Amino acid sequence: MSLTGHVYSSGFKLLYIVEGTGTPAIVVGSSLYYSRTFSHNLRNHLNLVFVDHRGFSPPYDCQDTSGFQLDLLVDDIELVRKQLGLDRVMIIGHSGHAFMALEYAKKYPANVSHVVMMCAAPNFSPEGHIAAQRYLNDSVCPERKAVLAKNLARLPQEIEAAPEKAFITYCLLMGPKSWFDYNYDATKLWEGIQVNMAMFDYVWGEVFRDIDITENLERLQAPAFLALGRYDYLVPPPYMWESIRDKFSNLTIRVFEKSSHAPHFEEPDLFDKELIEWLRNT
Template sequence: MDPPSVQRRPSPSGVVRVPGATLGYRIEGSGLPTLVLGSSVYYPRTFAADLRAKLRMAFVDQRHFAQNADAAAGDPLETYLTDIEALRAAIGFERMALIGHSHHGNLALEYAKRYPQRVTHLVLIGATPVGVADTLAAGVAYWAAHASADRRAALQRNWARLTPAALGRMSAAAGFVAGYVADGPKYWYDPAYDASGLWQDVPIATQALPGFRALFVDYVMRWNPGELRAPVLVVAGRHDYVVPPTLWDAARPTLPPHTYHLFERSGHTPQLEESACFDRLLGTWLRTGSG
């Protein structure tokens, strides 16, 4: 496999204007070109600084986490893939590792299927292999079976503080963040973790969120190994009650060869929750194609 390359070095941060949106990017580090989908503000906070010594990481917005963004027009998937390709071209990565977290992982896979010549490695963190209804049902069942009394109490306390009246006084974007933070016991190994700092100054285009979510209503993860030759790393957390690891127990036998790693002391975001272990895993896998 040929190494990825960068044609040129743009400004460390900037924006790319696409139809209906202004998408930000932020480039940090040196080494293997790596595109991280989702947000140029949120996601740099979730990856350890040490990774920047090995990876040239370009964090890019998707339009639901961007300034001045409209909902995707026409086919939402086509719009999102076109957005990513415009960002890649502006940044100047010819070939790169591609990382996506949560539903951005699903988006990363779809981009890699459309543009396999651009992707040398594909990393899916906390991504779901199935559609929205099946993911929600699996999360409810996993919570019922495995959530501790302390975790349940923490969730109850959070939502007791976040009353409907309080939510009603917030903007749609602020309410989105407040609900995510209140649901922290479902997302994080530490049920007391306060994720509000991760969301500080993150633009949220709530008008674009429904179109993004619609991409995954009937989603089924699949890829053709004859077309997508990049190795695939799937990362999950034992204490992820939103995209529980039980989904992967069922899905993995149906998928082409890939590397799977379950972090025992993580929830939905292992790259932050067990950063040292995650960095070692990623470094080994990028070198060898296996964990």
Template sequence: MSQRTRLPSESRQVPESPVEGSLEVRGATLRFRQEGQGPAVLVVGSSVYYPRTFSAALRASCRLSFMDLRHFAHGNGSGLAKGITLNAYCEDIEAMCVELGLERFVLMGHSHHGNVALEYAKRYPGRVSRLVLIGTPPCDVSRTLEAGQHYWDANASGARKTALEQNHALLDESAMASLPPGEAFVARYVADGPRFWYDPHYDATPLWQGVPIDTEAFTAFRNFFVDYRFYWRLVDLSAPVLVVMGRHDYVVPPTLWESRLPDLPPVTYRLLERSGHTPQLEEPEAFARLLLEWLGLGKP
């Protein structure tokens, strides 16, 4: 059963103010948030984190629907984290689409959430009019980690490397061990900021405020991609695909995509020069302009 701040019929209209609610699935409570006006865009991952990363310009031109995936959702006590599968994640997205009345829409995913978005699009191609992948690795975890380290060693400045060393030196491992797992996850993510952000001193802590982190589910989520094969066939998924990467992404380096593009169906690939892993936040105007022009909605 879902919980809403508005009547069910109202979620099927273009919202003029934010609409929030939740959807119960087996093992978790998935929240959603809808903002803006225009064509439907579904952003999968977190209904708390991701609204903080997209600009007002996009909300003026698109109806953005943000939904939780299980690792960033509240568990409901079923203890099912170990049984989480990639197929279950796709079924969760489909259940949310039914709940929100999203029949055909632009699907967007950031980082590994882009991999989930791709897998959903392959299973439900009739739903997805266009697919947007932001900072998404086009391969498995081990190859991503290897490429990221190589890109860091070869391209990160001395000042950036020093900033990372200083951040890690400030981490008190004994104190970290006493933190709740979700808080420890955020502390390590923030300390690794020089790898994630164009600005090596950017503090991502506010982005994580209020985001529930189920670390057992997160481990299961990461394991989806240990032996992951990134691919699709045009016969199965014909929706146009936009890939947006950041020049200073040392976690999912752009070199990964540059090496894979010849082997994949045609995509629109764009590299933003003053971005790291999260271009929609780091270069909001450039990202909004790029996305809206690709969607055929003109300039923001």
């Protein structure tokens, strides 16, 4: 059974989808996208609350980046928790959304039981992107690289044809960087989803480029779980965590060997097993 509704925040209309039973878990990002990527089995263990952030919410033409400050995005998560009458929650964030999840757990530690981050690097700095490119260059995968080269050649014209869909277009054409099966077509996962490009340009291009996730890390009280994909070339490689992992008081890292940028979707059985076991032991 699924429950859907909206939370309104400063003129933004945030869609939420609630599915499953068990430990309440807020998944921040696109409610439509993420509700399509987590397994049905996980819904037997978690009460999953998929919620949009402002980048997936109308008005899509909002250009005022002051409305996209990270602190406001974090406060929207708290607004959803309150309006749905949830107590302590697990907070889940994938890719850039992992930063939102972590910052929420720092700001509202009393409301968070567990933090789950997936396919994230400590930041999206220029140095990190260089490392990601080197990680791909060093990999012996000529077929993957050939498909990526074809997609990169298409990217400028497709973005020019539909600039309002640039983020989704980029995600789709970067499939060889973000899926273990480099020919996987994720179009159906993005069906019916719209984005605010000003939000993504600002938050992903500036906020996450400059973020220091170790700031205020002492406020984090909940145990953290970090899921990474061995073939993830979209974000900086796993070794980037080595310099800061010990700054977390309780961090578990799992690298999934047949995954790229979405182990929860690409290896759902193993992902669910590792996550549920971690949840039981923390």
